[in-house]
Amino acid sequence: MSTLQVKNLTKTFGGLTANSDITMDVAPNSITAVIGPNGAGKTTFFNMITGVYQPTSGDIILNDKSIARLKPHEVSKRGIARTFQNIxxxxxxxxxxxxxxxxxxxxxxxxxxxxxxxxxxxxxxxxxxxxxxxxxxxxxxxxxxxxxxxxxxxxxxxxxxxxxxxxxKPSLLLLDEPAAGMNPRETRELTALINRIRHELDVTIVLIEHDMKLVMEISDHIVVLDHGEKIAEGKADDIRNHPKVIEAYLGKGAATL
Ligand SMILES: Nc1ncnc2c1ncn2[C@@H]1O[C@H](COP(=O)(O)OP(=O)(O)OP(=O)(O)O)[C@@H](O)[C@H]1O
Incomplete structure (x- = not known):
């Protein structure tokens, strides 16, 4: 059973589709990264999971129960916590x-x-x-x-x-760019902390992050968004070498990440 199931999730703002038909599963006790270029729709995705935005369509299921229409404080009571891109x-x-x-x-x-x-x-x-x-x-x-x-x-x-x-006391922790603005030593300490939280506190983690070294090192599963659409998902090796991801986000040096 997945901890979190996202089913055909779509969010539009007027004429702009910020998330388009996104489907993904988050396994219990795993670390999943959501990556993609600026404006790809990553924060919108977190905002729907945490009840800040109501989805235009689709469903969000936490431990077998839909949370898609709940208010942020109700989502928090169900066991989801988050940090923000801007502290x-x-x-x-x-x-x-x-x-x-x-x-x-x-x-x-x-x-x-x-x-x-x-x-x-x-x-x-x-x-x-x-x-x-x-x-x-x-x-x-x-x-x-x-x-x-x-x-x-x-x-x-x-x-x-x-x-x-x-x-x-969350069962699912969402981290929005946790390494932003950190120096390499701080990022290494953060990587260790995130791993400890997963192993010792039995918390499932989904993170948005632009630091690809951290993402590739820590993630069990990586989901790539571009222009609101999921263009790829898989393990670090699949993502590093994925032609669409290299073109949209990582660039040609990605194989060395
Ligand atoms: N409340 C809103 N009203 C209108 N448009 C919005 C709103 N929130 C987000 N958007 C638009 O949705 C798109 C996706 O934005 P979002 O912040 O989710 O991207 P992101 O991948 O998190 O980007 P970044 O990496 O820069 O944080 C952007 O075009 C943004 O302008």
Whole structure:
């Protein structure tokens, strides 16, 4: 059984078809990359999976249930988390608090309890803090727990976004250009982190990425979009040598990637 099944997914904006009849399966506990030139429709694809955009037609099935018409918070409750191409952190609160925001769905405290400072509320907050700190340790940011998020380096902010996404306890994690703006050392650390998340936390991962070294190294399966259409899919070797992919995206040096 696939974790995610995308069936004939199409999204049009007025006269523009951003995704055209896309079908793909994501196997449990796998890493799938969605690649393609700028404007190919990759982010639109993520936006449909996460409920930001309603598909024009087609279906999205998570663990055998359709999620195609759900709102973003409902999709999140079903176990999908994401990070964004343009980092979206709360810059003026601490690194730890940014992770705690991700736990919102799982905390059972109500507004009244919070206002009255009831003991079980205080206990839950303490536990949430501990869990947030553990997640910071997991991504290697615990030393910065009390810093403002905006003081972190770019690469560290991207890891913090991943920690915040993990705080929702997802079964499927969507990463939108996680290596963008990272130097080679940061990219190597990110590659290791993504692999650990898959193996240790049993999370299935779909990522959009332009760093082909990372994509070829990490992906079990690669899907290539161009002008909103799926032009190829397969393993790294199939994609490197695929004439349509070389023409539309990778260029002639691709065999060495
Ligand atoms: N809300 C929208 N309204 C109108 N057009 C949109 C909207 N969102 C995306 N598009 C268009 O859909 C097409 C696909 O865009 P999308 O952002 O999905 O591509 P992408 O592959 O993620 O590109 P990049 O690699 O540059 O992020 C583009 O032509 C874009 O202008």
């Amino acid at each position: 979206r952190l709360f810059g003026d609160v601490t690194v730890l608090e940014n992770v705690m925001v991700g736990m919102h769905n799982h905390l059972k405290v109500g507004l009244v309890g919070t206002l009255l400072g009831l003991p079980n509320v205080r206990r839950q907050e303490k536990e949430a803090k501990k869990e947030a700190y553990r997640l910071l340790e997991y991504v290697g940011l615990e030393a910065f727990y009390n810093e403002l998020a905006s003081n972190l380096s770019y690469g560290a902010q991207r890891r913090l976004e991943i920690a915040r996404a993990l705080a929702t």
